[in-house]
Amino acid sequence: MGICDDRVVIVTGGGRGLGRAHALAFAAEGAKVVVNDLGVGLDGSAGTGSAGSGSAGSGSAGTGSPAGQVVEEIRALGGQAVAHGGDVATEEGAASLVATALDSFGRLDTLVNNAGFLRDRMLVNLGEDDWDAVMRVHVKGHFLPLRHAAAYWRAEAKAGREPAARVVNTTSGAGLSGSVGQGNYAAAKAGIVGLTLVAAAEMGRYGIQVNAIAPAARTRMTEQAFAGLEGVPEDVSPLVVWLGSAASAGVTGRVFEAEGGRITVMEGWRPGPTAEKGARWSPAEAGETTLRLLADAEAPQPVYGAS
Template sequence: MTEHTRTAGFCAGRVAIITGAGQGLGRAHALEFARQGAKVVLNDMSASVEAVAAEVRAAGGEAVAVVADIADWEAGRHVVELAVHTFGRLDTLVNNAGVNRDRMLVNMSEAEWDLVMAVNLKGHFVPLRHAAAWWRDRAKAGEPVAARIVNTSSGAGLLGSVGQGNYAASKAGIAALTQVAAVEFARYGVLVNAIAPSARTPMTEAVFAEKMTKPATGFDAMDPANVSGLVAWLGSDAANVTGRVFEIAGGEVSLADGWRHGPPAVQDRRWEPEQLGAVVADLVAKAEPPAPVYGA
């Protein structure tokens, strides 16, 4: 154990920032981190985040809310600084903010592309960058750091999703960002992982409409709270993995297996176009078939 020895919850003594905390998964994460003893800084573009912070405090936890665009450079800096100034430290960043603007690519507007990229991808980078800089300074000063970042990708980002080219690209970018940050931040004592959750939120209500009714067991498989236990573990000092993406839905959790080098074809000269038809056919025959794109 580190200096954050658990005395009153799995995350006791830790300070966590949770973005997109005004509803859905972010709200569930906020409540779970607080239940596990963390002090939380909650961010959202909607004032609903203030009600979530009040909910945390009413349950006996400590929370402050920040209504701001987390993709804005100065807003991201402010959220990190607020955590440090309010609670004296920062231990965990949960990047959860996200939007979708579904459209087939041939009909997608520039604004629909730009908004999704800004909120989802830049909205992960900005707080990640400011938090990591604070942890780097602590590490260089010789202070112990046991920091955690939990990013939010998606099955759409891992496999693709018809009608969600912008969303899928942004979530694939988050998975790649997670891998790079895990390597770059390891020297500072920061572990970086991501989740690809399936849950019923305002963004996915239409997708999971058929699963709105609880089964006979009483277990609501699409409840966002089902995801938050994994996020709390990944955000705690007990976490011991980095650079990984976990899929989670209901009571099922799995480790996503990303791109890997397949079996190569090699020769000691460049390939000519007329050679490559047979070569590609052989490579495809030897490789595992890709998982199908959602909606294909």
Template sequence: MSGLCQDRVVVVTGAGRGIGRAHALAFAAEGAPVVVNDVDRDATAGVVAEIEDLGGKAVADTADVADWAGARELIGTALENFGRLDVLVNNAGFVRDRMLVNLGEDEWDAVIRVHLKGHFAPLRHAAEHWRAEAKAGRTPSARVINTSSGAGLLGSVGQGNYSAAKAGIAGLTVVAAAELARYGVTVNAIAPAARTRMTEAVFASMARPESGFDAMAPENVSPLVVWLGSEESAHVTGRVFEVEGGKVSLAQGWRHGPAVDKGERWDPAELGAVVQDLLERAPGPEPVYGAS
């Protein structure tokens, strides 16, 4: 390995399995000490053992990242064990999929909590630390990589709660990038497609057997995340990348499109033709995942 993240201290949430585990191992392979966070104590301990067996440095953390105090303790774990924090990878999450007419309040709240608040709370405490460092004259070269989803960028039938949370994460990413740049912090997001416990039924058969390349392996996502966590990525912030197999693409977010300005208030009866004109001049929307 190149040592791209040598001695850069990394926190990875939801790192007990799947994509998070792949991130933790990939960072460790590039020389980074890693805080392996997951509420599953056994899974977390297993990833720490894997890293240590390969000669890397890691500590376990089982805090609930959507709990305010737990998120603060997570950032403290990095500082207490390794003396610094350079990279925060927000990855923790789960799904409670249902069509909107069947979606319960508890299922909505749980998914919004673990994804959206579970991104905000660690980010908030990490940002407080980095701001203090910058004000003390020790401006960091810090990185945050959030985890959105194609469901958040385009929508996904049967995943209203998950899509809303992941769209919120994309919005949070661009705001945090703008606010934290003055403190030496970049903030980007990925929208990965890979086989995990959340997606195994969907992606179970998707691979490239003719080449031996498993396009849906979670390990395919991690190289970009490691690069975004490195010193090399200092010029990249406020971006969302889609990652699937060997494909990396830059997502194009909401942009100002065609416009008509009357210069005064519209009458409702006038707007049918105006809206039709705007629709004809704009590209059509990308299809929602799962829509017929």
């Protein structure tokens, strides 16, 4: 018996790296898994691993695709899984993703938003296309599956079948502290934190819990940017599986950092030292007061890669 017995779980970007580890870990705990992966390259370019057929929004994925290969691994171990090859940053792809879970297994319990890619540049060299592409796959690729899954769960709750629904989003240390050369990625990952907090506040009434993880592990996305990472994707997955299970009841609106054998509850923006005059400050007064407040404030986390 696993902690996810009979739960139906979607993992986006589940064909490689962290997503693959999550999909296998959920299956090992008894979940039925929908493995989504578009099969693109590290920078989102096509033609680097997808052997599936059909359009990006159609949801089809061949057995030789990254998603199909993970499904075969799960089935070989006695689990149940189906592949989905659609683009979750499109309305069609996100809708077909949730429909695949419902059509294949009759329900949906957990959504793990993990899909993403990198296009790293220093800000002065960062083109608009690279900005838009990274924001699209990370932020929109979280929003659309979340919205479609939440619509299903809200309908279930209104029909008197309140779910024990779970969403696990994927942010990053880059989104929490910044990362030199990754302005687009850091902004997207920070946006996912904001989306997580709002979704948790809005959706709790329907039995939906929403949390985020900031994983640190050696994957094809991190091996160049963060060469010193020691952890592997399989180290992160146990926390994701627990957050995606009914056992995590009452935990929502939180961000966790996971690396190797370490789990950290991340504590975000909250009021620090404050001064109140009761009237408008002059610029000089505002400056003097701000310097005094900063002297009493905690230093910010250093930006990754800053000298």
